Amino acid sequence: MSLIEARGLEKRFSTGSGVAARFFSDDVVHAVDGVDLDIGSGQTMGLVGESGCGKSTLGNLLLRIHDPTAGTVRFDGTEITGLSDRELGPYRSKMQIVFQNPRNSLNPKHTVGKILRKAIRFHDVASGADAASLAERCLEDVGLRPEHTDRYPHEFSGGQQQRIAIARALSVKPEFIVLDEPVSALDVSVQSKILGLIDDLKAEYDLTLLFITHDLNVVRRVCDEVSVMYLGEIVENALTTELFDDPYHPYTQALFDSITLPEPGELDRGGGIQGEIPSPIDPPSGCRFRTRCPMAMPECEEVNPELVERERGATDGARHTACHLYDTAEDGPDEKRAVDRLG
Incomplete structure (x- = not known):
């Protein structure tokens, strides 16, 4: 429960604040x-x-x-x-x-x-x-x-x-x-x-x-469980062990890459999060991570993906992800993992 x-x-x-806010249009921060x-x-x-x-x-x-x-x-x-x-x-x-x-x-x-x-x-x-x-x-x-x-x-x-x-x-x-x-x-x-x-x-x-x-x-x-937040939105949620074993969302993957060094002999792909985080005053249209995502698609600019259940975990915990990559994968997460996710 x-x-x-x-x-x-x-x-x-x-x-905006004070008297000036009464006469001039002030910006709005989309914090959550x-x-x-x-x-x-x-x-x-x-x-x-x-x-x-x-x-x-x-x-x-x-x-x-x-x-x-x-x-x-x-x-x-x-x-x-x-x-x-x-x-x-x-x-x-x-x-x-x-x-x-x-x-x-x-x-x-x-x-x-x-x-x-x-x-x-x-x-x-x-x-x-x-x-x-x-x-x-x-x-x-x-x-x-x-x-x-x-x-x-x-x-x-x-x-x-x-x-x-x-x-x-x-x-x-x-x-x-x-x-x-x-x-x-x-x-x-x-x-x-x-x-x-x-x-x-x-x-x-x-x-x-x-x-x-x-x-x-x-x-x-x-x-026990982790929710990943980007620019005011939850983009992924899963049990801790399952999230660390296999992060789905490109942003989660980039977060993990930023703390993980390549194994000896493995190519360093320059992982981690690329670019600057957009302003919460003027967030990107569609998927908010698309301006920094190496796998962005045309639909990412038009529609903000919903956070929906993608898979029921091995321990009966639900995996929720907000990403168009799953919307286009007919066979769900396994199809998604077949993609070369970060080049």
Whole structure:
């Protein structure tokens, strides 16, 4: 059963502001454009793509940090898209976020204990001595000590600060956490420890996670399923093992090529993603990846392919891909794989 369901989710931002916006037509950024996404209860969903593709905006839409321009979000079967701030209150503790840079998300004027106790009391999880006890227990769960409650965020390393941010999210007993590039600002050795911690906490707290990252190696380690995002749209979705074994979409293939070196004696095809990502203010017509795709066809310019199920995986997970190459392959994915995909 899906804990999070998004349908037709869109977010457009105006680039104009102030008095000038009243008199001049301002540009519109297509940050998220018609996204459908399902995250199963207890699942870790990876969301990958280049910087600026809309990953963080999508995460914020799911949490109602941003209000969508169009579309719906359901949490555990209840539509939360149109709820007022008051009506959203009971859901705020169930849905939390851990940001990329913990230094910017922790109040430098408050001790760690006060930061955690404030969140606990705000969400009516506990009060008084119970709130203090819960704060200490959450710190212990992330590998810190109870006496750390009396210290300030600047007294901790970057990895410890991220542990504090995770403890704050856990302290209100959430069901769903968005992890927005939670390890990208950390050293590699620290990254590994935080990823191990997240994996342990997921099982201990029975969490559902959306892991936003540009690092495919991180995705392979922690995620059950992966959605690939390009210029505001989901272009591919599959179980992690199946996506890494055989990526279908040319953009996914290019992402993988950008982190994969050729084997000894194998020709380096100059893989990776070619060209610059188009502006989300004026995205290409048709398939948005066509301006950088080595396999673009005439129909790619005219029609934007839909994200549809192309194959049922070996473990009964569905493979969804938005690409005209599959629309023209009569025999489905096997026919597609017969094509020399990247020259």
